[in-house]
Amino acid sequence: MAYDITISAQGLVKRFRTRRGVVTAVDGVDLQVGRGETFGLIGPDGAGKTTMTRVILGLLKRTAGQSSILGYDSMRDTFAIRERVGYIAQQFALPGDMTVMENMCFFADVQGVDRHEQRQRIPELLEFAGLTRFTGRIARQLSGGMKKKLALACSLVHQPQVLMLDEPTLGVDPVSRREFWNLLGNLRAERGLTILVCTPYMDEAERCSRVGLMYGGRLVARDTPAAIKKTVPGRLLEFTPSDLQRAVPLVARLDGVLEVQTYGQMLHVFVDKVPKRRREIEGVLAGQGIACAGMREIEARMEEAFISLVRRRREGEWTSTPLSLKT
Amino acid sequence: MRRRLKRFGAIVRKEIVQLVRDRTTLGIVLIIPFLELFLFAYAVDLTVDHIPTAVADLSLDSQSQAFIHALEISGYFDMEMYLEDEAAVVRAIDEGRARAGVVIPPDFAAQVERGRGQALILLDGSDSFTVQSGYGAAVAIAQDRALKLMVEKVSRMGASLGALPISTSTRVLYNSTLDDMVFIVPALAGILLQVLAVNLTAIAVARERELGTIEQLLITPIRPIELMIGKMVPNILVTAFDMLSVVLLGVFWFGVPFRGNPWLFAWLSLLFLVSGLGMGLLISTMAQTQRQAQQGSVLLMLLSMLLTGFLYPRAPMPPAVKVIGNLIPLTYFVRIVRGIFTKGVGLSFIWSDVVALAVYGGVVMAVASATFRKRLD
Numbered sequence: 001m002a003y004d005i006t007i008s009a010q011g012l013v014k015r016f017r018t019r020r021g022v023v024t025a026v027d028g029v030d031l032q033v034g035r036g037e038t039f040g041l042i043g044p045d046g047a048g049k050t051t052m053t054r055v056i057l058g059l060l061k062r063t064a065g066q067s068s069i070l071g072y073d074s075m076r077d078t079f080a081i082r083e084r085v086g087y088i089a090q091q092f093a094l095p096g097d098m099t100v101m102e103n104m105c106f107f108a109d110v111q112g113v114d115r116h117e118q119r120q121r122i123p124e125l126l127e128f129a130g131l132t133r134f135t136g137r138i139a140r141q142l143s144g145g146m147k148k149k150l151a152l153a154c155s156l157v158h159q160p161q162v163l164m165l166d167e168p169t170l171g172v173d174p175v176s177r178r179e180f181w182n183l184l185g186n187l188r189a190e191r192g193l194t195i196l197v198c199t200p201y202m203d204e205a206e207r208c209s210r211v212g213l214m215y216g217g218r219l220v221a222r223d224t225p226a227a228i229k230k231t232v233p234g235r236l237l238e239f240t241p242s243d244l245q246r247a248v249p250l251v252a253r254l255d256g257v258l259e260v261q262t263y264g265q266m267l268h269v270f271v272d273k274v275p276k277r278r279r280e281i282e283g284v285l286a287g288q289g290i291a292c293a294g295m296r297e298i299e300a301r302m303e304e305a306f307i308s309l310v311r312r313r314r315e316g317e318w319t320s321t322p323l324s325l326k327t
Numbered sequence: 328m329r330r331r332l333k334r335f336g337a338i339v340r341k342e343i344v345q346l347v348r349d350r351t352t353l354g355i356v357l358i359i360p361f362l363e364l365f366l367f368a369y370a371v372d373l374t375v376d377h378i379p380t381a382v383a384d385l386s387l388d389s390q391s392q393a394f395i396h397a398l399e400i401s402g403y404f405d406m407e408m409y410l411e412d413e414a415a416v417v418r419a420i421d422e423g424r425a426r427a428g429v430v431i432p433p434d435f436a437a438q439v440e441r442g443r444g445q446a447l448i449l450l451d452g453s454d455s456f457t458v459q460s461g462y463g464a465a466v467a468i469a470q471d472r473a474l475k476l477m478v479e480k481v482s483r484m485g486a487s488l489g490a491l492p493i494s495t496s497t498r499v500l501y502n503s504t505l506d507d508m509v510f511i512v513p514a515l516a517g518i519l520l521q522v523l524a525v526n527l528t529a530i531a532v533a534r535e536r537e538l539g540t541i542e543q544l545l546i547t548p549i550r551p552i553e554l555m556i557g558k559m560v561p562n563i564l565v566t567a568f569d570m571l572s573v574v575l576l577g578v579f580w581f582g583v584p585f586r587g588n589p590w591l592f593a594w595l596s597l598l599f600l601v602s603g604l605g606m607g608l609l610i611s612t613m614a615q616t617q618r619q620a621q622q623g624s625v626l627l628m629l630l631s632m633l634l635t636g637f638l639y640p641r642a643p644m645p646p647a648v649k650v651i652g653n654l655i656p657l658t659y660f661v662r663i664v665r666g667i668f669t670k671g672v673g674l675s676f677i678w679s680d681v682v683a684l685a686v687y688g689g690v691v692m693a694v695a696s697a698t699f700r701k702r703l704d
């Protein structure tokens with residue numbers, strides 16, 4: 001491998017014993033995140049993203065396999081990891097009845113940042129997170145976006161080399177989401193932080209240097225966003241049929257149509273050859289009295305790639321061959 | 328070590344800030360000792376007197392009047408209604424207008440003269456405290472009355488009875504005036520200490536788990552033992568304040584004598600506090616939510632009220648129940664606290680309870696810290 005490995009997992013397994021039997025949440029994951037990378041972990045709810053993050057951090061005991069951060073074993077060197085890694089849990093987990101400033105000082109103290117450094121670093125971080133005006137505000141009363149920024153500031157107070165974020169923008173408005181990601185971008189550029197981020201948002205996945213798709217506890221694909229997008233079959237046509245309900249089965253039955261996804265009132269159709277299939281689709285739908293507005297070829301985005309990957313996984317067409325081009 | 332102290336200090340500060348911000352809980356916790364003490368002092372009376380009584384006097388002669396009068400001046404019975412017969416008296420008790428009844432049959436004076444006088448006392452058995460004190464009082468008053476009549480009769484016959492062949496002289500040690508507060512205050516200090524220590528600790532930990540904030544704490548270099556002890560510190564301060572208020576108020580306001588060594592008392596209270604905090608941690612490691620933690624500590628409080636000798640004597644309890652009582656630290660502390668506070672005895676008299684408490688505290692703390700983990704599962 002050409003780069004240093006910061007986060008690594010080999011054959012990582014986590015099983016939970018529940019009343020209904022044993023649940024395998026993480027099922028043999030191999031993962032390597034290099035220094036300075038921003039690795040996005042995507043996948044449907046319940047795919048095992050949170051569990052895997054927690055196991056790698058040593059918050060949960062692993063059942064089998066290996067995992068480490070910066071060369072420290074997740075289980076044995078738990079506290080070495082905790083001194084070097086910043087983490088934002090999925091739900092807001094800072095002491096809600098303390099002020100912004102009290103939270104910052106608390107995490108600085110427990111991370112062993114001395115007072116002299118605190119006086120310099122805390123105002124910087126608050127400025128960076130745009131919280132300078134809210135230092136006296138009780139954390140619970142912050143807006144969703146500001147809570148996340150506070151969590152980010154707190155997780156950076158000990159200048160970690162690695163940041164692990166579990167759906168950091170869940171329930172945050174689009175503007176704040178963008179701001180949050182701009183902050184992450186700055187961190188990556190200025191400090192060379194290695195970031196592992198779980199996210200359900202495809203536009204966020206596009207901002208990662210590499211993404212891994214988790215499904216059923218396995219990492220079924222991992223690559224750069226561009227390469228992931230190329231894995232979708234054929235090319236993509238977008239249009240708005242006048243009768244969506246009837247149009248879907250008609251289009252899906254046609255030769256050369258690989259996959260149909262609905263997207264609001266629009267249809268996204270994957271075809272093998274664009275001009276030929278475009279004429280055929282228009283013809284068939286016109287024959288049924290269905291008009292096609294705004295038919296055009298578009299670039300497949302993460303969203304389509306993701307849906308397509310998950311769908312093929314579910315249909316079991318796709319055997320155990322992993323999709324990654326390079327690991 | 329310096330880092331460890333710094334982390335520990337940060338946790339203590341965090342806990343104190345959070346406790347102070349939670350005004351409702353803090354208010355309740357600080358007011359409880361005063362509330363309990365004044366309730367026990369002015370509202371709750373363990374001996375029942377002035378029992379509302381219904382009377383059916385079918386004789387209406389001098390003997391019946393004298394007997395009823397004797398009952399009344401004892402202070403135990405208040406003759407609130409005079410009814411025509413036994414049935415009416417029973418009805419009055421049924422309806423809850425009276426808790427006791429006195430029925431005196433016709434010809435009472437004549438029967439008494441023949442040595443066969445019989446009066447019927449009815450007691451409301453649905454309230455066992457009334458029965459206990461009413462029964463005791465009625466028997467004593469009747470015997471006293473009978474004795475007087477005997478003496479009168481004998482002296483009328485010209486003889487002298489002299490002294491009775493047996494007499495008892497009773498002296499109640501430590502509490503000569505039979506003041507309930509002397510009985511209540513020391514043990515109340517104990518039960519408050521335990522309830523608060525258990526409850527506050529259990530909830531402080533369960534709250535972090537319920538809100539998910541435990542995750543963000545565990546991901547820092549805080550060691551479990553630091554978190555555990557750090558969470559206890561504010562609770563120690565609050566419970567010490569409550570304990571001190573109860574003791575000072577008991578001694579200076581209610582005049583309960585403190586006969587023993589205050590420093591011995593203070594040190595043993597601290598020892599007791601440790602076992603209470605440990606119990607709280609144990610409950611919190613089993614409970615996933617604040618609600619479960621709350622219920623666990625309420626159950627413990629209930630058992631403590633009933634089984635530790637705080638209110639009810641342990642001697643008549645069956646062995647199995649006594650064993651349950653022995654699992655509660657308050658059992659040992661009630662004996663210790665009454666020993667030092669009321670009897671004024673030293674360590675040499677209570678050492679077995681002190682040893683039991685020390686062992687208990689050590690075991691509970693060891694188990695609690697072993698189950699308090701650095702991970703979520």
